[in-house]
Amino acid sequence: MFRALAIASLFTGITVALVLLQPDGGARFDADGVSVTRASDGLAGAAYLPAGGNVLANPIAAPENRPQDPQRRTPERAATAAGTDLQTMTRGVLAELGVAPGSLAANDGTDGADDPLRAMSLDALTGLRNFTGQPAPAPAQGDPLQKLIAKALMAGQSDAYIDALLNEAAGRGEIAVPRALVTAEGRVDTHVILSSIVAQATLAVGQEVPAPSVPGGDGVEVRMVQRADKTVEHMFYTVNSGDSLGAIAVKFYGDISRYTTIYEANRGLLSSPDRLRVGQRLVIPTI
Amino acid sequence: MLRRFGLVCLFVSIATLPAHAESVRITQDIEARTITLNGAQIVIDRIQDSENRLEGDFTRTSRPCPPFCITPMTVAPGVVTLGELEVMDFLEARVAAGDGLLLDSRLPEFFAKGTIPGAINLPFATLDPANPYRDEILKALGATLTGSQWDFSQVRQLAIFCNGPWCDQAPLAIRHLLQAGYPAEKLSYYRGGMQVWLQLGLSTHVPNGG
Incomplete structure (x- = not known):
């Protein structure tokens, strides 16, 4: 309920801001909104979009979460990599809600133009x-998971209701859940999905997302290891009930797409990002 | 009289020269292969100048290893290794039929300088598990993702090459594909690569340039 309220208030905030900044801000937002909902050219088209263009409307081109803090900005390939599905989903939900995450890219000219691997x-x-005559995939905004969340949020449903809704739909195989959002019990981590949406919506209106509080509490363990020249800090986390890899990434890094960092560091334990088990002791790399 | 005979001989030999033009054949029975891909005809034959020699980079013998080490004949269990004739057969039987792709796994700047006719560029680096767009590439190859489960049953048959037996890019691309779950029987490796293709004077294609 709290999150639904947060979304609603952000939405109102945007509308107010739009009314106030009508001459240019309003026009640009509109334009972005249109291209978000109408973007039907898939990946192929995105390759030739200018840097800073509205590439975010595209499922694959969606770059990682971009916090304003330069320290947390350091883009890590792997994180961008597998974070894509979560980011895409979040943006998709926001697009469904009418919040255009496209405005994010407009003031950031670094939209992958410097990424040779992407190009x-x-x-x-x-x-x-071109060779096989396959069409580019349709943009992800028609994704049933996104529609479901957006609809529930607009109806002002509570977190618990959305959680039950998503788990039922996932159980019936109606929605595909990103692997990092599957908890140790095999449930959908609705909490993280909703936090991610709030964080994205906050960014979309140009506000800063608060940095994560210093991790502590249940399951966190810090060890100092003395090396020849320096002391290295090793952090561990023991998986609790209800944790998903995405939730742990948010807990330690404040960024859901960082789940790949944790996943890669624990490949010996985890066969897949959705195979988390209560009691597993994960290494949390320092970034 | 003798001089006139000599002139006649010279004339005859010049006149019959074009008849010898196709003296560098692919095999004894096959002069050239003509294959229709996506409505466009490609012709593979060999350079007819029997004095022709390679120039430039492909004449080098001793690139440092690592990284330019000699690759094994079989890159992975179940992955068939092809020679030039099999590559042509693959183009005709698989690529032309729409269920196979001949992939040049080198970086785009190498591909742009010239490749095997009918090949498309899929740089080895794009198949690295760390590449955020790799899943899209797997999908473009025919794989489908349901939830977290990949289905490779409908993927295309691939023949992959790079610069030749001293180039690890194609083997690396194959290892990445296998790691992703691509079935070994859907993969093949043309070990000779550009090195052997050029050495045999076979036709090349310069993408977007002719």
């Missing part, structure tokens, strides 16, 4: 699709 991948995909 190479997009070119390769264009080549593959």
